[in-house]
Amino acid sequence: MVLKLYSASLPGSGQGIVALVLAEKQIPFEHVLVNLDAKEHKTPEYLAKHPFGQVPVIDDDGFILYESRAICRYLAEKYADQGTPLLPKGLKERALVEQAASVEFANFFPAVTKIVRESLAKTRRGLPIDQAAVDEGLTELSAKLDVYEVILGKQKYLAGDEFTVADVFHYAFAPFLADGGMDIMTSKERPNVLRWWNELISRPAWVKLKAEGIKGTVS
Ligand SMILES: N[C@@H](CCC(=O)N[C@@H](CS)C(=O)NCC(=O)O)C(=O)O
Known part of the structure; x- marks a missing residue:
């Protein structure tokens, strides 16, 4: 079936x-x-x-x-x-995927969700945006992306040099920030995040x- x-x-x-x-x-x-x-x-x-x-x-x-x-x-x-x-077979490689996946869920996703809930989701429902809450989310996400910048300065993707499910998890909401005019994922201040993110959102399957x-x- x-x-x-x-x-x-x-x-x-x-x-x-x-x-x-x-x-x-x-x-x-x-x-x-x-x-x-x-x-x-x-x-x-x-x-x-x-x-x-x-x-x-x-x-x-x-x-x-x-x-x-x-x-x-x-x-x-x-x-x-x-x-x-999307999942390496080796024990240590797999552990690095789980590490990156935990970082996504504990650090990246909560900040992105806060921004999306306070901006795009409210716009869609015709509700007024709480700009202070959006800004708080953007500040939180900026701090997380500063760390991503360091990680992605040493490797191509979040769990190493291969694209894995840990990268995939980042597509849940973040690609829609740009639709709301928020270019935080592609800021030139973080060239490694910019390279990684542009590569992710250009994948044919995602496009x-x-x-x-x-x-x-x-x-
Ligand atoms: N942690 C869940 C979250 C699922 C989730 O929040 N789904 C939303 C999609 S927009 C939903 O079903 N919302 C309706 C509701 O919670 O009543 C997952 O990743 O699958």
């Missing part, structure tokens, strides 16, 4: 990183559109798949998995020999996903 991805259609948030891994790994999948406005993610049927009532969820031949980063790791592992290698939204390869 073909893998099913339950998600909204825009590649923002966790559904975007799962869709990116599916594309990078060339995994055929059916997209089951979940209409969040219609609260389809809060129906008893959906809550049986995801007790917190969120997207994304995958159904891999009856195996149900939620939490986008867990899904990405699962797919990268299951399809290790297909498409872009296609951002332009076309999430579309299954089979229906």
Whole structure:
């Protein structure tokens, strides 16, 4: 049975990183559109798949998995020999991926989320932006990116010289900062972050996903 991805259609948030891994790994999948406005993610049927009532969820031949980063790791592992290698096999190389993934979740993601929640998400809902909160998030993210600048001065990607799931996790919200006129990811003050980020957002799989939204390869 073909893998099913339950998600909204825009590649923002966790559904975007799962869709990116599916594309990078060339995994055929059916997209089951979940209409969040219609609260389809809060129906008893959906809550049986995801007790917190969120997207994304995958159904891999009856195996149900939620939490986008867990899904990405699962797919990268299951399809290790297909498409872009996203998880190194060596013990130490794998530990470095987990280190970078923890940095993303503990340091990068909270700052980016604060900015996105206070700016783009509010604009989308027609609510006034709290600029002080946005600025606070930008200051927080700047400090994290100063450290990224040091790390990326020594290696191509966050876990070493290969693109891995740890880099993938950064696509959840950060690519949308530029859409809101915030060029923090491509500031010339951090040439190594700039090089890394430009490379990430130019990956063909991401360019296609951002332009076309999430579309299954089979229906
Ligand atoms: N940690 C979860 C977060 C999932 C999440 O926040 N999903 C949002 C997508 S915009 C959602 O479903 N929001 C609706 C809700 O929480 O009711 C993951 O990475 O999968």
